[in-house]
Amino acid sequence: MFPLFLSACATDQASSIHSAVDRAPSFWCAPKMAAGKGRIWIYRTAPKRMGLPPDIVVDNRLYEALRPDTAYTIDVAPGKHEVKLAYDKDKLDIEVVEGSDTFIRFDLDPAPFGRGFFPILVVREIAKIEIHEHTGTDFTCTKD
Numbered sequence: 001m002f003p004l005f006l007s008a009c010a011t012d013q014a015s016s017i018h019s020a021v022d023r024a025p026s027f028w029c030a031p032k033m034a035a036g037k038g039r040i041w042i043y044r045t046a047p048k049r050m051g052l053p054p055d056i057v058v059d060n061r062l063y064e065a066l067r068p069d070t071a072y073t074i075d076v077a078p079g080k081h082e083v084k085l086a087y088d089k090d091k092l093d094i095e096v097v098e099g100s101d102t103f104i105r106f107d108l109d110p111a112p113f114g115r116g117f118f119p120i121l122v123v124r125e126i127a128k129i130e131i132h133e134h135t136g137t138d139f140t141c142t143k144d
């Protein structure tokens with residue numbers, strides 16, 4: 001499966017999807033953060049499974065599906081935010097600081113009838129390695 005990179009803004013702007021077919025040098029660069037905002041990175045390292053991937057929900061707003069090999073960026077106002085997946089009980093309350101990144105990985109419960117995906121806060125150094133490994137994102141450059 002080709003890696004994907006997706007950027008979503010917390011405004012009403014449409015998200016854009018980029019596939020590995022898009023070979024522009026800036027493709028793998030992290031998107032530039034919106035002024036006065038903080039960024040939530042959302043990703044998963046679990047491989048694809050049967051069924052449809054669940055949708056990401058931030059502050060009760062529905063976003064794209066949580067697909068493997070994809071990193072999502074959501075620029076939000078500084079302050080408290082709630083991150084979860086649609087139809088799941090597990091949620092993560094976070095504090096976002098202006099100009100900074102907050103990284104959330106959704107892990108998959110390995111039990112056959114477990115709770116599905118659940119969010120965990122990941123330290124920057126680990127998250128950047130995992131996101132680069134699974135999506136090819138280059139944190140040393142930014143794009144508009």
